[in-house]
Amino acid sequence: MGIQRIESVTHSVDDLGACVRFFEDFGLFLVERTDEHAVFETLTGQTLHLDTDPGPHLPPPVEDGPTLREVVWGVDTREELDRLVTAVARDHRVRTTADGVHHTVDRSGFGVGLTLARPRKVTVEPRRTNTYGSVHRWNEPLEPLTRAHPLRMCHVALNIAKKGKDEAVAFYTGLLGFRPTDVVEPMGVFMRAPGDDDQHTMLLCHRPDRVSVNHIAYEVPGFDDVIEGGNYMIERGWREARRLGRHTVGSNVFRFLHAPCGGRVEYAADMDRVDDTYETRVHETTPPHHIWALRTNRDQDAPAS
Numbered sequence: 001m002g003i004q005r006i007e008s009v010t011h012s013v014d015d016l017g018a019c020v021r022f023f024e025d026f027g028l029f030l031v032e033r034t035d036e037h038a039v040f041e042t043l044t045g046q047t048l049h050l051d052t053d054p055g056p057h058l059p060p061p062v063e064d065g066p067t068l069r070e071v072v073w074g075v076d077t078r079e080e081l082d083r084l085v086t087a088v089a090r091d092h093r094v095r096t097t098a099d100g101v102h103h104t105v106d107r108s109g110f111g112v113g114l115t116l117a118r119p120r121k122v123t124v125e126p127r128r129t130n131t132y133g134s135v136h137r138w139n140e141p142l143e144p145l146t147r148a149h150p151l152r153m154c155h156v157a158l159n160i161a162k163k164g165k166d167e168a169v170a171f172y173t174g175l176l177g178f179r180p181t182d183v184v185e186p187m188g189v190f191m192r193a194p195g196d197d198d199q200h201t202m203l204l205c206h207r208p209d210r211v212s213v214n215h216i217a218y219e220v221p222g223f224d225d226v227i228e229g230g231n232y233m234i235e236r237g238w239r240e241a242r243r244l245g246r247h248t249v250g251s252n253v254f255r256f257l258h259a260p261c262g263g264r265v266e267y268a269a270d271m272d273r274v275d276d277t278y279e280t281r282v283h284e285t286t287p288p289h290h291i292w293a294l295r296t297n298r299d300q301d302a303p304a305s
């Protein structure tokens, strides 16, 4: 089948202490920490590497300051991995490190790795809901979650240059087997990995016409997690980057935060799932960013209570 999921990402960072506090507050699990680097895990075993001096196998940073240096993609079988590495190596330099990761660079300058996927099984029990005629929660008042713990990194959004954007997309769709789901001509291409059923696993966005990290999204089980996780981050002093809403493309409920490792992170829930019968949608104009976003006039019109 091919690429299943994001296996790991690496950021080069300036302030490791701030980054560690941020991702502890965000709900990831710290598994390794030195003076130079830290490694966090999601519940499904993907890793986030924060490094003040990333290894020489990575390409130079695509922008000043802390940023994303590499996304390593997890492949389902050894045969598929060999096939992909052989295909990439025809036109790109590939370096293999002792941990079994094959490293190359995409057309925009982001590091790309390929390795065997090592998904950790996790049982997800979303909160049961009650609706008239559809009751799933009896005699069970809810308690606050207080924290969110991401299940997985579900997608990555990268900003790319307008010049050469088709080649930048073709690296993923032609060489690595990604399937375009929504092509938004003035903005970018949403695509999914062949082994993932999320509506998108990746967005290459050319609208800013600047190569940089846009965001990485982390799936949480439900809406309470998105909201309470974001509230906790605000309580801890981190800055929200966008008001709570639900996207048009992908339908996911989202909350964004500025991240000290560069770009933003997203708590995401309830994204559309699609299979191979989903036909690529091509949009000549950009659809609205969201189906809804939180609005309030409470603070303007009413005294605080």
Ligand SMILES: [Fe+2]
Pocket (backbone or CB within 6 Å): 155, 157, 215, 217, 266
């Ligand atoms: Fe997103």
